[in-house]
Amino acid sequence: MYILQKFFKQLVVNKLGIFSFTFFIVIFSSIVMRILEPETFPGWxxxxxxxxxxxxxxGYGDxxxxxxxxxxxxxxxxxxxxGIAGLAIGKLVEALGAHRKRKEEGRLNFKGKGHFVIIGWSEKAKYAISEIIETHPELDIVLIDQLNITPITHKNVHYIQGDPSSESVLLQANINDAQSVLVFSDDSIQDSALADGKTLLVVTSVERLNHHIHSTVEIKKEENIQNFRHAKVDEFVLSHETVSRMAVRSAFSRGITEIYTQLLSYKEGENLFxxxxxxxWKTYKDAFEGLLKEGATLISDGSDLGINKKLNEPIREDARLYIICSKEVYESLT
Structure with missing residues (x-):
C-alpha cells in the first residue's frame, strides 16, 4: 500500500509521467477488454x-x-x-494556463523569422504596431520592454520581457532572423543625452548580433546622429525636431499637417509607397510617365526629391523609386 501511495504521489508531481501512465492504462485496458470479450468488442x-x-x-452505452x-x-x-484520466486532463489544463501566463509575462522564446522587432513600449509604439498590422496583417511583431505583463494582446504580437540591451533578451526575440528593428526612445528619461545614450546602447547590441538588420531609431538630439551613424543605424527619427517643424509648417501653410498625416498612414487616401x-523604364521620364498613366506620381529616388530635374537621365540599377498613389493602384503595380 505504501509503495502504491508513493507511486501515485510521484505521478502527481511528474506531468510527463501522468500522461505516459494514462496512455499505458488506456492501451492496456483496450487490449484486456478485447481479449476478455472478443464478441462484445469485435475490433481493437x-x-x-x-x-x-x-x-x-x-459513457455512450453503445x-x-x-x-x-x-x-x-x-x-x-x-x-x-x-481518476488517472481526470488527473491528466487537469494537468493539461494547468499546463496550458501556465503557458499562457508565461506568454503574457514575456518569458517564451520567439521562433519565427522575418519579423519586426519593436523596442520600448509607449503610445508611439502602440501606433507603430497598429500601422504595421494595418499594412501587413500577416507580419509577426516582437515587442521588447520591461513591463511585468504584455501591454497589448494580438495574435501577431509576441511580447519579450527584459533589458533590450541584453544579449539573452535579444536572442529570446530571435533578433538574428528579424528583418527590421524599431527602437523608441525611453520617455521616462528626461535628459535627452541620457535617453539617446540608452538608445545607442540598445541599437549597438542589436547591430552586433545581426549586421544585416534594418534599424530605425528615435533620437532626441540631432547632434547625436553621428554617433548613431557610427553604429550603422539605417534610419533616424528626430522626435522633437520633427514635431516642431511640422507645427511651424502648419502655421505658414494651413492644412499641410493633413497631407503629412495622410502620407504617413496607410489607412486612407493617397499614400507613399x-x-x-x-x-x-530606361529613364526617369519613362518611369514618371508610365506611373502617371497608372494613377501614381513618382516623387523621388531614395531621398533624392529632384526627379523633375533628371527626367532624361537613366535610372540607376539600384534605384529606390517612391510614389504617391492609392493602395489599390499600388497593389495593381506590384
Missing part, C-alpha cells in the same frame, strides 16, 4: 472506444461488457482509469 478500435468513453465519463471477467476489469477502469524599377 471498439475496445479502445469503450475504454476512452469510460475513462472520460462520457459498448459494454457482459461477462463477469469483463465487468470485473471494468470496475478497475472505473476506480483507476477515471516604394516600387521596383521595370525593364521598360
Amino acid at each position: 478500435f471498439d475496445a479502445l472506444w469503450y475504454v476512452m468513453t469510460t475513462v472520460t465519463t462520457v 459498448f459494454y461488457p457482459v461477462t463477469i471477467a469483463g465487468r470485473t476489469y471494468a470496475i478497475f477502469i472505473f476506480l483507476i482509469g477515471i 516604394e516600387v521596383k524599377k521595370k525593364g521598360e
